[in-house]
Amino acid sequence: MSHLDQETDMKNTAKSSAPNKIDQYRRRFLGGSVAAVAGVAIAPGVFLQTVNAKPADQEVTANNRWGLLIDTTKCASGCSDCVSACNKEHGLREIHGPETDAQWIRKVTLKNKSTGHTINLPMMCQHCEKPPCVDVCPTGASFRRVDGIVLVDKHICIGCRYCMMACPYKARSFIHETLTDQLPHAPRGKGTVESCTLCVHKVDRGDGNTACAEACSHGAILFGDLNDRSSEISRRLATTGGRELRAELGLNLGVRYQGL
Amino acid sequence: MLLAILGFFILLGFISFVTMEHEGHHITGMTNQVIWGLPHVFAIFLIVAASGALNVASIASVFNQKMYKPLSRLSGVLALALLAGGLVILVLDLGRPDRLIVAMTYYNFKSIFAWNIILYNGFFLIVGIYLWTMLDWKVEKFSRIAGTTAFIWRLILTTGTGSIFGFLVARQAYDAAIMAPMFIIMSFSFGLAIYLLVLMASFKWTQRELGDVVIKRLKNLLGVFVAATLYFSLAYHLTNLYATEHHGIQSYILLHGGVYTLMFWVGQVLIGSIIPLLLLYWPNIGSNPFRAVAASALVILGGLAMLYVIVIGGQTYPMTLVPGYEATSSFLDGEIVSYTPSIWELMLGMGGVALALTIVFAALKLFRLLPVSLSDEVATGLK
Numbered sequence: 001m002s003h004l005d006q007e008t009d010m011k012n013t014a015k016s017s018a019p020n021k022i023d024q025y026r027r028r029f030l031g032g033s034v035a036a037v038a039g040v041a042i043a044p045g046v047f048l049q050t051v052n053a054k055p056a057d058q059e060v061t062a063n064n065r066w067g068l069l070i071d072t073t074k075c076a077s078g079c080s081d082c083v084s085a086c087n088k089e090h091g092l093r094e095i096h097g098p099e100t101d102a103q104w105i106r107k108v109t110l111k112n113k114s115t116g117h118t119i120n121l122p123m124m125c126q127h128c129e130k131p132p133c134v135d136v137c138p139t140g141a142s143f144r145r146v147d148g149i150v151l152v153d154k155h156i157c158i159g160c161r162y163c164m165m166a167c168p169y170k171a172r173s174f175i176h177e178t179l180t181d182q183l184p185h186a187p188r189g190k191g192t193v194e195s196c197t198l199c200v201h202k203v204d205r206g207d208g209n210t211a212c213a214e215a216c217s218h219g220a221i222l223f224g225d226l227n228d229r230s231s232e233i234s235r236r237l238a239t240t241g242g243r244e245l246r247a248e249l250g251l252n253l254g255v256r257y258q259g260l
Numbered sequence: 261m262l263l264a265i266l267g268f269f270i271l272l273g274f275i276s277f278v279t280m281e282h283e284g285h286h287i288t289g290m291t292n293q294v295i296w297g298l299p300h301v302f303a304i305f306l307i308v309a310a311s312g313a314l315n316v317a318s319i320a321s322v323f324n325q326k327m328y329k330p331l332s333r334l335s336g337v338l339a340l341a342l343l344a345g346g347l348v349i350l351v352l353d354l355g356r357p358d359r360l361i362v363a364m365t366y367y368n369f370k371s372i373f374a375w376n377i378i379l380y381n382g383f384f385l386i387v388g389i390y391l392w393t394m395l396d397w398k399v400e401k402f403s404r405i406a407g408t409t410a411f412i413w414r415l416i417l418t419t420g421t422g423s424i425f426g427f428l429v430a431r432q433a434y435d436a437a438i439m440a441p442m443f444i445i446m447s448f449s450f451g452l453a454i455y456l457l458v459l460m461a462s463f464k465w466t467q468r469e470l471g472d473v474v475i476k477r478l479k480n481l482l483g484v485f486v487a488a489t490l491y492f493s494l495a496y497h498l499t500n501l502y503a504t505e506h507h508g509i510q511s512y513i514l515l516h517g518g519v520y521t522l523m524f525w526v527g528q529v530l531i532g533s534i535i536p537l538l539l540l541y542w543p544n545i546g547s548n549p550f551r552a553v554a555a556s557a558l559v560i561l562g563g564l565a566m567l568y569v570i571v572i573g574g575q576t577y578p579m580t581l582v583p584g585y586e587a588t589s590s591f592l593d594g595e596i597v598s599y600t601p602s603i604w605e606l607m608l609g610m611g612g613v614a615l616a617l618t619i620v621f622a623a624l625k626l627f628r629l630l631p632v633s634l635s636d637e638v639a640t641g642l643k
Contacts, residue, residue: 083590099291103591110585123581123589132429138373139366156362159355162373164295168430168579170591173292174355177284190284191355245581249429260582 065148065226066198067127067254068213069233069242074220075120080107082122085215089199090186095177102173102188104196105212119260122212122221125150125171125196126245127254133163133172142193148226148254149198157192164193168246171195198254226254263621266614273611276604277352285355288602293592294575298601299353301567302609305450306346306616307380307421308443309563311414312451312485313338314387316478317394318414321407327474327642330631331459332407336391337623338455339414340384345616347380349608372423379417386410395627418444425570432509433574438499442492446563449485453559456482456552458617462624463634471636472548479552483540486559490533493566509577512596513569520573523565532562572599 086092086105095101105124111117127150133142134150141157144150152163164172172195175188182188185201199210213221224233236242242256280288290297317335320328351357367374390406393399422443428434456478463470497514500506513520536555539545546554578594581587587594623629631638 096286098590098592099293099597100286101292103292106589106591106593108581108587108589108591108593110582110587112585114584119582119585123591123593134368135370136373136427137368138371138377139362140368141366156359156366157356158359158363159357160363160373161295161355162371162424164292165575166428166430169581170292170579170593174285174295176286176291191281193355 060145060147060204062146063227065254066203067148067224067226067233067256068124068198068210069222069224069236070121070255070257071220071222072119072121072257072259074218075107075122075216076218076220077109077118077120079218081215081217082212082221083107085211086124086196089211090197091181091183091188100174100176102175102194104173104194121257123169123171123245124212124255125198126169126251127196127198129252129254131251132166132168132249136162136166138162145200147203149200149203150195150254151197151200152192152194154187154189154192154194159191159193161193167195168249168251263618266618266621269610269614270618271611272607273349273352273609273614276607276611277357280353280604280608281357288605289600290605291597291599293597294572294599296571296575297599298568298572298605299349299608299612301564301571302612303346303349303353304421304571305564305567306342306349306612308418308447308567309450309454310339310342310346310383310447311418311421311444312447312449313342313455314410314414315448315452315481316455317390317407318411321390321404322411327477327639329642330634331474333391333394333627333629334459334462334620334624335455336387336394336410337627337629338458338620339451340387340391341616341619341623342451342454343380343383344619345612345614348615349612352608372420372427376417376420376424379413379420383410383413383417386413414447415444418447425574431574431579432506433513433570433577436496436499438492438496442489442496445485445488445492446566449482449489449559450563452478452482452485453556453563456556457560458620460549460553462620462630466624466630468630469633469635470549471634471639473636473639474634475548475552479540479548479555482552482555482559483537486533486536486540486555489566490529493528505583508580509574512577513573517573517576520569520576523573524569527565528562528569531558532565536562575599 083103083105090104092102092104105122108121108123110119110121127148129144129148131142131144131150134144136142138160139156139158141153141155142150142163143153159174161174164174172193174193175190178190179188186197188194199207202210208223210221210223213223222233222236224231226234226237228234237256240258242258243260244251244253244256245260288297314335316328317332317339319325320332351360354360363377367377369375386406387410390403390410393403393406419440422440425434426436426439456475459478460470460475497510500510513524515521517524536558539551539555539558545551576597576599578587578596581593
């Protein structure tokens with residue numbers, strides 16, 4: 001289990017304490033629930049009640065590989081709804097300008113040098129199967145969950161930025177200033193590196209979608225399980241195909257593009 | 261007086277560190293595009309030079325050149341001091357320097373950075389033991405084995421430093437196997453240049469005699485290293501010029517890169533290579549000490565310029581997302597990005613240099629690092 005998961009679970013456990021539930025507490029304690037034991041360890045004498053979230057003891061498995069399919073022919077020029085939605089979801093704000101502000105997702109316009117053909121697409125962490133950021137990270141703070149989501153463990157990131165040097169997609173941002181009012185599900189802090197989490201908190205909550213995909217009124221972003229043959233993303237990839245950016249690097253990306 | 265000046269620069273470096281950590285890196289010139297900046301140029305220069313500063317000791321211990329034996333102790337101390345100065349810069353530039361202990365306890369062994377942490381710590385240990393065998397006659401018999409271990413270790417260490425860039429598959433300016441050997445030859449050159457300056461200054465200030473024989477030998481050796489560095493740079497650029505996919509970055513660095521083009525041709529090639537080579541080898545243009553001092557100073561300046569071009573120039577050129585297509589975005593995709601180093605970065609870099617020199621001068625006071633004399637008679641007797 002990742003540190004981020006542990007952190008979220010600990011918060012959930014702490015939030016769920018309530019008095020006058022002695023019998024329930026006893027039952028849970030005797031039942032040896034992992035969550036209850038952890039709760040007792042950090043807050044003795046505090047009572048617990050049921051948490052409405054992904055069970056902490058349910059491990060992330062390699063049965064899923066979460067990914068996105070982006071149809072660039074549907075991605076509208078000048079529209080940045082996905083960017084706004086991501087910023088809102090994770091509490092990203094404009095601070096000192098585009099050079100130092102964090103951008104988890106951005107709209108990129110590609111223009112063919114000879115024909116002038118133009119493509120619009122959203123760019124974010126491509127959630128590689130073999131991520132260069134994970135390879136180069138000295139402490140292991142950059143890591144890939146078995147379900148394909150590439151994350152940064154904010155507890156052991158030392159802020160060396162080698163992952164940013166290594167990322168072929170410029171997907172990562174360094175936090176250049178003190179942040180305030182971060183959201184509980186999106187831990188962020190000065191001096192560490194961050195990037196698109198593929199809305200891991202929503203995935204773990206069972207939402208089955210990302211903020212960017214939900215916000216796209218053009219239907220250009222599709223979230224799904226690449227390992228599930230019957231999922232829409234897999235069916236569409238099988239029928240109409242989808243390309244990886246910088247596929248020559250052989251990283252097997254979780255994000256695929258159509259119309260490139 | 262000298263220590264006061266060095267102390268002042270160390271203080272400036274410390275102020276810079278505290279300010280950067282308090283405010284965050286937005287006060288520096290570093291951004292999400294130019295990720296590593298001037299501190300890294302200084303840090304990598306010192307770390308690379310540290311390995312090369314050990315040259316003289318290696319020549320004495322590994323290749324058994326007796327004339328270099330009395331020069332070995334300073335060589336070892338300088339190597340440790342330069343490495344300490346470089347690492348301090350690197351650590352204090354981290355986003356979370358308070359987590360240094362994390363870097364020491366969590367290792368991802370696929371990361372060359374993680375290996376470097378081990379290599380740097382090992383270098384302190386091995387060169388420390390090596391120095392001990394040079395300073396204490398009771399363990400002197402282990403000097404050869406310690407020296408050989410240190411020699412092999414520093415080659416691996418600089419391979420690791422060069423591979424920080426060599427292993428970056430994403431960026432066109434890096435991702436080249438030649439980075440590792442090029443950094444080794446750079447280390448020979450920069451390290452010997454610093455060594456020569458420190459050696460001559462310390463002999464002069466302690467009123468010891470340093471004869472022409474030693475200086476001439478070291479200066480000629482420096483010339484070989486300078487030429488070799490230039491050769492590696494030539495091979496790197498020629499190979500990339502051959503491949504059409506690299507024409508963009510090559511024409512950027514060599515022709516249209518503004519300050520980076522200037523730093524390459526004027527800084528690295530002219531000031532850092534051609535003029536030093538002329539100074540070192542052209543007949544009858546001055547005394548050997550003059551040639552050595554002037555050439556060494558220029559090699560150091562050229563070396564900083566070379567690393568500036570590699571580290572920063574390489575980052576300012578955009579990565580290609582889709583071949584044949586130009587990219588634009590709010591995140592400066594497809595653009596040549598600008599970088600202006602801040603005073604904080606300069607202060608931090610200078611602080612590291614000052615720390616390294618302070619360690620050397622403190623060691624010169626505390627230990628008997630220098631021979632009583634290396635006049636021509638003494639040196640010839642050692643041959």
